[in-house]
Amino acid sequence: MSTCGAHARADEPKRIKAVLWVGGFAHDFEGFAKAMMADFEKRPDLSIRVVRDGSFLDAPDVNELDLIVMNHCYADGDLRKVLPGEQKAKLLAAIQRGVGVVSLHGSYYSFPAWKEFRDVFGAKFVGHGRNGPIVMTAADEDHPITRGLPKRIDLISELYTSTALSKDCRVLMTAAERGQDASHPSVWTLTHAKGRVAVILPAHDVSAYRDEGFRTLIANACRWAARSKSEETCK
Numbered sequence: 001m002s003t004c005g006a007h008a009r010a011d012e013p014k015r016i017k018a019v020l021w022v023g024g025f026a027h028d029f030e031g032f033a034k035a036m037m038a039d040f041e042k043r044p045d046l047s048i049r050v051v052r053d054g055s056f057l058d059a060p061d062v063n064e065l066d067l068i069v070m071n072h073c074y075a076d077g078d079l080r081k082v083l084p085g086e087q088k089a090k091l092l093a094a095i096q097r098g099v100g101v102v103s104l105h106g107s108y109y110s111f112p113a114w115k116e117f118r119d120v121f122g123a124k125f126v127g128h129g130r131n132g133p134i135v136m137t138a139a140d141e142d143h144p145i146t147r148g149l150p151k152r153i154d155l156i157s158e159l160y161t162s163t164a165l166s167k168d169c170r171v172l173m174t175a176a177e178r179g180q181d182a183s184h185p186s187v188w189t190l191t192h193a194k195g196r197v198a199v200i201l202p203a204h205d206v207s208a209y210r211d212e213g214f215r216t217l218i219a220n221a222c223r224w225a226a227r228s229k230s231e232e233t234c235k
Contacts, residue, residue: 016226018048018067019056023082024074027106028206032071035209036218043219054087057094065099066226069218073106076113092116096193100225102218103199108160121199122166122190128158131204133178136186136214140172145189145198145220153213157202159184166190173217175202187217189224196225 020036022029033050040048048069056062068091074082083091095101101120109125111117118124136153138146159177161184168190175186186201198221208214 015045015047016066016222017064018046018069018222018226019051019065020048020069020071021051021053021056021107022071023052024072024078024106024110026073027204029072031206032104032209035206036069036071039209039215039219046219046222048222053081054083054091057083057087057090062090062094065094067100067102067222068094069102069104069222070107070110071104072110074110076111079111079114088114092120095120095195095197098194100195100222100227101192101197102221102225103197104218105157105160105201105203108199108201120192120195120197122169122188122197123162123164123185123199126161126163128160129177131158132156134159134175134202135178136173136175136202137183138172139174139185140170143170143172143189144224145187145217146172147220149217149220150213153211153217154178155202155208155211155214157204157208160186160201162201187221196227198225 020033022033037050040046103121108121112125134155134157136155138149138151140146159175165185165188169188171185171188173187174183176183187199189198191197200218200221202208
C-alpha cells in the first residue's frame with residue numbers, strides 16, 4: 001500500500017508533525033506553551049513539540065514538518081539572535097514549499113521591519129487597544145476552520161488593528177471591544193507560495209486558552225494549514 005493510501009485509512013490517521021514556537025517579550029509565553037500543549041496532547045492527530053528559537057530549522061527532520069505554530073513576540077533587534085545565519089531564508093523556504101503556518105497574537109507583530117516575514121501574513125500590524133473583553137464573531141461559517149464553532153467567542157485580549165488585508169485573504173472572524181461597534185478582521189487565511197497561513201490575532205494572556213471554542217479554533221486552524229503539504233505529497 002502506498003504512503004498516501006495509508007494516510008487515507010480511517011484507522012491510521014496521518015499525524016500532523018509540528019512545532020510550537022514561543023518566546024519574546026510582553027507575554028507569558030511559558031504559560032501559553034503549557035496551556036496550548038495541554039490541549040494539543042488531547043488531540044491524537046497533532047504531534048507538536050515546543051521550540052524557542054529557529055534552531056528547529058537546522059534539524060535533520062525539518063523536511064518532515066507539516067506545520068509551524070507561532071506564538072511569539074520579537075522586536076527587530078531579536079532577529080539575529082532568534083534566527084541566526086541562514087535560518088531566516090530557511091524559514092521562508094519552508095513556508096514557500098508547503099509547510100503551514102498558524103500565527104497567534106504577538107507573532108503577527110514580530111520582526112516588524114522584516115518585509116518578507118510580514119508578507120506571509122497578508123497585512124501588517126498597526127496597533128492595539130487595552131487588554132479587556134473582546135467579542136469574536138464569525139464572518140464566514142463555511143470554512144473548515146470555523147465550521148461548527150460558536151458564532152461568537154468572548155475573550156479577554158487586546159484588539160489588534162491592521163492595514164488593509166491583501167485581496168487573497170479570506171476573513172473568517174471579526175472582533176470588537178465589548179460594547180463597541182467598530183470591528184476588525186481577527187481571523188483570516190491566505191496562501192504564501194505553497195504554504196497555507198492562518199492568522200489568529202487574539203489572545204494576549206493565558207486566560208483565552210480556557211475557552212473551548214477558542215482552543216477548537218486553533219486546532220482547526222492547525223489541521224487546515226497543515227493539509228497543504230500532505231496534499232502535495234499525495235499528488
